Amino acid sequence: MNVGIHHQKGGKLGILLGTVLSTILLGLVTALYYEIFVGLWYDWDHDPNYSHGFIVPFMSVYFVYERWGQLQKLPHQPHLLGIPVLILGVAMLVIGSVGAELFAQRVSFIVVISGLVLLIFGKRILLTLSLPLVFLLFMIPLPAIVVNTIAFPLQIFAAQTASFCLFNLGIPVLREGNLISLAGSTLEVAEACSGLRSLVALLALGTVYAYFSQRQMWKRWTLVLLSIPIAILANAFRVTGTGILANYWGTEAAEGFYHTFEGWIVFVVAFILLLACGTLIGKIGKHSRRQSTMSV
Structure with a gap:
């Protein structure tokens, strides 16, 4: 004792x-x-x-x-x-x-x-x-060398996707690298528009969401990894929206407040998509567990 x-x-x-x-x-x-x-x-x-x-x-x-x-x-x-x-x-x-x-x-x-x-x-x-x-x-x-390595391919992808979408919407478009030429204006997908900001932010947010919404480790990792393509595609469609605004209402409509507001809207949509993916992933395996519980 x-x-x-x-x-x-x-x-x-x-x-x-x-x-x-x-x-x-x-x-x-x-x-x-x-x-x-x-x-x-x-x-x-x-x-x-x-x-x-x-x-x-x-x-x-x-x-x-x-x-x-x-x-x-x-x-x-x-x-x-x-x-x-x-x-x-x-x-x-x-x-x-x-x-x-x-x-x-x-x-x-x-x-x-x-x-x-x-x-x-x-x-x-x-x-x-x-x-x-x-x-x-x-x-x-991130260090500048990493930012430069990641940002430029993201710029090119965003420009390519936006050009493809604009062309299929009937808008005349010509792309040269990260430059998108429209009928009355030219848009540059600069480093700030590469989507790196939304990628890092959504990746951090996705990590938090995956931790709280999922219990199995593989589901958490899947949801975290899914935040990467969601963020990249969301930014590409944001550039597409900017191109639509610039084509119909001029470059002034695609800059300033509207440009910032559009970025926030697209980020919210990206997070909603991430929530939807988390809901679907969370349902995986539930049906089989219920059946095994009922059989027992």
Whole structure:
């Protein structure tokens, strides 16, 4: 009986020490990454492609809150593998600072936090926190080389799809690369119209929706992956709508407020399509489970 009480007190003391140590380290990490956080905030506020970054940390905190009961039941088993992970994160921060590579600096924060969790709390707790940690990647703007690699093919696809749709709607159209020539105007599918913004935002939103709407892992991954083609096609049809406005009412009608409003409408439609896909995916397997339950 005395041994059990002593073990219980020792366990509580270990949890308390681990919590205090993790709080101190988290404060040190926050101070270390203060300027990087300020830069992130600036990008969220000034780059419309990543305005959703304001929401991402709150969603990650919610994911942690949702797992809080499960985390309290898991044993704290510090793992030395957290040391090399922590060293890797610090190395990414140093190399990113020397090379002025913001993406590496910002990703290093997630790596450092992962290393600390593994070092202090162990593998099982790190695995439980994997979704909140990985989800933080959505708040980090992609490096320019990745944006340029992804954006241009998206521009070409949007221009091709829009030209095809406009031609079949009886609108004379000529496409040269990412330029769409109409009877009285020429539209350029610029980088801002590539759909990268809606792609990243819908991918983040699709991840949240898949997590809450589906229970099986393969269904969650299917829904997350479906958000990619939905976002790409939605942007292509948005460009088509812009072409229709420009053809009948001039380029002024396709710019400014109407252009922004059209983008929001198309994004809402894309999310509705994602909701419909989630509903259909959720129904897969339900009929067979009902039959097996009835037969039993």
